[in-house]
Amino acid sequence: xxxxxxxxxxxxxxxxxxxxxxxxxxxxxxxxxxxxxxxxxxxxxxxxxxxxxxxxxxxxxxxxxxxxxxxxxxxxxxxxxxxxxxxxxxxxxxxxxxxxxxxxxxxxxxxxxxxxxxxxxxxxxxxxxxxxxxxxxxxxxxxxxxxxxxxxxxxxxxxxxxxxxxxxxxxxxxxxxxxxxxxxxxxxxxxxxxxxxxxxxxxxxxxxxxxxxxxxxxxxxxxxxxxxxxxxxxxxxxxxxxxxxxxxxxxxxxxxxxxxxxxxxxxxxxxxxxxxxxxxxxxxxxxxxxxxxxxxxxxxxxxxxxxx
Amino acid sequence: xxxxxxxxxxxxxxxxxxxxxxxxxxxxxxxxxxxxxxxxxxxxxxxxxxxxxxxxxxxxxxxxxxxxxxxxxxxxxxxxxxxxxxxxxxxxxxxxxxxxxxxxxxxxxxxxxxxxxxxxxxxxxxxxxxxxxxxxxxxxxxxxxxxxxxxxxxxxxxxxxxxxxxxxxxxxxxxxxxxxxxxxxxxxxxxxxxxxxxxxxxxxxxxxxxxxxxxxxxxxxxxxxxxxxxxxxxxxxxxxxxxxxxxxxxxxxxxxxxxxxxxxxxxxxxxxxxxxxxxxxxxxxxxxxxxxxxxxxxxxxxxxxxxxxxxxxxxxxxxxxxxxxxxxxxxxxxxxxxxxxxxxxxxxxxxxxxxxxxxxxxxxxxxxxxxxxxxxxxxxxxxxxxxxxxxxxxxxxxxxxxxxxxxxxxxxxxxxxxxxxxxxxxxxxxxxxxxxxxxxxxxxxxxxxxxxxxxxxxxxxxxxxxxxxxxxxxxxxxxxxxxxxxxxxxxxxxx
Numbered sequence: 001x002x003x004x005x006x007x008x009x010x011x012x013x014x015x016x017x018x019x020x021x022x023x024x025x026x027x028x029x030x031x032x033x034x035x036x037x038x039x040x041x042x043x044x045x046x047x048x049x050x051x052x053x054x055x056x057x058x059x060x061x062x063x064x065x066x067x068x069x070x071x072x073x074x075x076x077x078x079x080x081x082x083x084x085x086x087x088x089x090x091x092x093x094x095x096x097x098x099x100x101x102x103x104x105x106x107x108x109x110x111x112x113x114x115x116x117x118x119x120x121x122x123x124x125x126x127x128x129x130x131x132x133x134x135x136x137x138x139x140x141x142x143x144x145x146x147x148x149x150x151x152x153x154x155x156x157x158x159x160x161x162x163x164x165x166x167x168x169x170x171x172x173x174x175x176x177x178x179x180x181x182x183x184x185x186x187x188x189x190x191x192x193x194x195x196x197x198x199x200x201x202x203x204x205x206x207x208x209x210x211x212x213x214x215x216x217x218x219x220x221x222x223x224x225x226x227x228x229x230x231x232x233x234x235x236x237x238x239x240x241x242x243x244x245x246x247x248x249x250x251x252x253x254x255x256x257x258x259x260x261x262x263x264x265x266x267x268x269x270x271x272x273x274x275x276x277x278x279x280x281x282x283x284x285x286x287x288x289x290x291x292x293x294x295x296x297x298x299x300x301x302x303x304x305x306x307x308x
Numbered sequence: 309x310x311x312x313x314x315x316x317x318x319x320x321x322x323x324x325x326x327x328x329x330x331x332x333x334x335x336x337x338x339x340x341x342x343x344x345x346x347x348x349x350x351x352x353x354x355x356x357x358x359x360x361x362x363x364x365x366x367x368x369x370x371x372x373x374x375x376x377x378x379x380x381x382x383x384x385x386x387x388x389x390x391x392x393x394x395x396x397x398x399x400x401x402x403x404x405x406x407x408x409x410x411x412x413x414x415x416x417x418x419x420x421x422x423x424x425x426x427x428x429x430x431x432x433x434x435x436x437x438x439x440x441x442x443x444x445x446x447x448x449x450x451x452x453x454x455x456x457x458x459x460x461x462x463x464x465x466x467x468x469x470x471x472x473x474x475x476x477x478x479x480x481x482x483x484x485x486x487x488x489x490x491x492x493x494x495x496x497x498x499x500x501x502x503x504x505x506x507x508x509x510x511x512x513x514x515x516x517x518x519x520x521x522x523x524x525x526x527x528x529x530x531x532x533x534x535x536x537x538x539x540x541x542x543x544x545x546x547x548x549x550x551x552x553x554x555x556x557x558x559x560x561x562x563x564x565x566x567x568x569x570x571x572x573x574x575x576x577x578x579x580x581x582x583x584x585x586x587x588x589x590x591x592x593x594x595x596x597x598x599x600x601x602x603x604x605x606x607x608x609x610x611x612x613x614x615x616x617x618x619x620x621x622x623x624x625x626x627x628x629x630x631x632x633x634x635x636x637x638x639x640x641x642x643x644x645x646x647x648x649x650x651x652x653x654x655x656x657x658x659x660x661x662x663x664x665x666x667x668x669x670x671x672x673x674x675x676x677x678x679x680x681x682x683x684x685x686x687x688x689x690x691x692x693x694x695x696x697x698x699x700x701x702x703x704x705x706x707x708x709x710x711x712x713x714x715x716x717x718x719x720x721x722x723x724x725x726x727x728x729x730x731x732x733x734x735x736x737x738x739x740x741x742x743x744x745x746x747x748x749x750x751x752x753x754x755x756x757x758x759x760x761x762x763x764x765x766x767x768x769x770x771x772x773x774x775x776x777x778x779x780x781x782x783x784x785x786x787x788x789x790x791x792x793x794x795x796x797x798x799x800x801x802x803x
Contacts, residue, residue: 038796042453043461044437056796138620139612140629162554162615162772250555254764255614255772271429273756274457275796 034280041276053281062257063282070262073241074293078232081176085183088118090213093191118181126178126240130247133174137161161249164258171244171259183228190224191217226301233293238263262286371688381473382690389419390691391442395449396424398641399712406707407699429453436463441683444692448678455504455752459497460798465682466501470693476701483700490747491717494676497800505696506676509715511637511655511734512562513672518652520631528656530669532599535659539608542631549608551630553618558763563634566673567658568596569746573666578802581749583792588785595661597777604773614772640730641713653730655737670740675747676717753800754791761787
């Protein structure tokens with residue numbers, strides 16, 4: 001038995017754990033506490049109201065709508081973004097034709113250029129990206145409709161953000177555009193650590209690109225993909241989705257509640273309507289959705305780790 | 309060290325086994341584990357819970373009131389500090405700084421702490437929660453704190469003493485009597501106390517270019533048939549009749565609500581504000597909704613309008629793509645850089661249906677903007693009110709109007725200074741309206757109902773052609789009924 005070992009460990013852990021408790025756990029506890037009050041956020045007085053806020057939430061149509069949209073964000077965004085990023089990074093790193101005298105595995109021609117291009121949106125703040133696209137989606141003089149007119153499609157002039165059927169997809173497209181670059185870089189780094197002789201062996205056996213991707217690249221990259229998935233899901237449920245919806249959409253949250261998401265609803269209730277307690281109630285619901293998402297992804301993604 | 313603690317541990321374990329001092333006898337490992345766990349819990353104790361976001365209690369010492377004199381009718385403590393937080397928005401901060409200078413001249417021994425910010429809520433919400441708010445706040449902008457909640461939670465000072473004090477210019481006239489119509493009522497929520505002093509005065513209506521209208525050889529239409537005829541003329545010249553802030557359809561009421569008032573009378577709007585059952589089912593509402601829907605049906609609305617925000621729609625309108633836009637008098641300042649020099653900006657009261665309307669043409673919506681409040685827990689509330697009294701003098705009002713191209717709550721103050729075209733037109737419209745000034749209150753009483761439900765989900769959908777007027781009315785009435793029943797919001801009634 002090594003005496004003092006625990007004291008040593010505790011000495012190191014106390015500070016980070018304390019900070020974690022103070023700045024992460026504590027706000028959560030506080031939120032949960034406030035969700036049982038009628039606090040407005042504008043005065044120091046409030047009283048306990050039991051489960052009133054939760055009862056109200058279960059009968060609140062807008063809450064269910066925002067939950068539905070948030071779940072859609074959490075499902076569609078990671079799927080699209082990660083598939084695209086995998087495709088791009090595969091083509092950049094592995095997908096090229098074999099050139100005479102070159103390395104066995106290489107990307108398509110000009111891949112180093114593409115790498116920079118894909119990463120470019122990542123250096124722009126999400127607020128700027130949202131604003132840029134709000135201009136591009138302008139049905140009257142925006143870039144997209146002008147382009148459509150330019151190629152003779154005068155009759156196809158959608159309202160984009162003004163159309164309840166399109167608005168949510170428009171917002172998602174912006175998030176995909178702005179985040180895919182990060183995952184291209186992440187997956188590229190992962191692919192670089194896959195030994196080239198595995199590919200060489202596959203190529204000698206006559207495997208084509210698709211087979212190489214699904215039999216070698218993807219399984220060996222699984223850990224990275226999984227953490228990317230969680231990260232993307234949290235981003236789709238959290239701050240990033242708030243920024244684009246708040247900046248770009250009608251209302252915001254519209255037209256006719258077609259783009260409202262949980263984070264936006266929390267914000268509106270707390271800072272527009274002066275109902276901070278109800279906002280924390282929705283926040284608690286958001287906490288559960290986020291935890292559930294992470295749990296599901298971890299569960300589904302569990303696989304044997306391959307050593308190489 | 310190691311050996312001694314080991315001995316202790318041994319002792320403790322022995323004691324434990326013997327079952328003697330079971331509480332005192334805790335193994336060192338357990339002790340560490342427990343104290344670590346305790347450390348995690350002891351920070352967030354329950355008493356701390358209520359203390360953190362809302363460490364309420366008393367604001368401490370209030371400044372002692374000074375002596376009331378003719379020059380100091382509110383009895384301001386001449387040595388007390390006065391703190392003034394201004395919203396630094398479209399009107400800038402110069403006008404307020406000028407007024408602060410006068411305060412400092414009047415009370416040379418007092419110190420004024422002046423600051424201007426766009427983040428009213430983020431800077432002031434914690435101070436309200438701590439019970440230490442400043443003495444005067446311009447609660448405006450995107451981060452406006454909800455007035456209904458502030459009033460409902462008794463966070464504001466009643467401004468009646470200010471209104472009953474003699475005005476800065478004329479000791480025989482009360483401040484109350486120097487104000488434009490509707491200003492005092494707007495500051496009331498229920499009952500007599502006046503919680504808010506709106507300083508700017510906004511004229512809402514239909515904004516257009518007189519030059520464009522002249523080029524169509526047309527006059528501003530007084531009936532809806534004339535309106536449709538003007539729009540048709542405009543279309544023949546390749547110009548849309550109307551555009552509006554499609555992404556923020558709660559701009560449509562700026563001309564629609566006073567039209568409803570003109571057609572059906574003031575009480576229709578009052579019933580709507582009071583959230584009375586079936587208020588929206590009044591025939592005047594239906595007639596006006598039908599009229600606006602006709603603009604969409606006949607294709608008089610600029611293409612793509614539902615996807616434009618306020619700036620984009622104003623820009624399209626200033627470029628001459630559309631003739632009319634529902635807006636407020638800030639549009640002149642906000643779109644100053646896109647409105648051409650020879651645009652000849654003008655505002656008109658809304659067009660009615662026909663001569664059977666209850667109120668005459670000229671009936672307009674005008675009301676206060678820039679809400680100033682004095683918190684209930686302010687240390688120097690008299691100082692805050694005195695600062696407002698200074699701002700409501702003719703000289704300060706003129707200074708505001710000439711600097712930021714907007715009228716103030718002070719009734720007058722436009723002679724002897726050069727007015728911009730829009731402002732001049734606004735003054736003329738107010739003169740034409742006379743006493744027929746309407747003041748719908750939904751936008752300050754029920755923000756969510758007005759903006760997101762009536763505006764975006766109701767009017768926005770109707771003007772984009774996705775709802776018929778009948779469907780829109782049904783939907784809006786549903787929202788209004790829900791708001792009337794909602795116990796989590798405070799309800800108000802017209803006096």
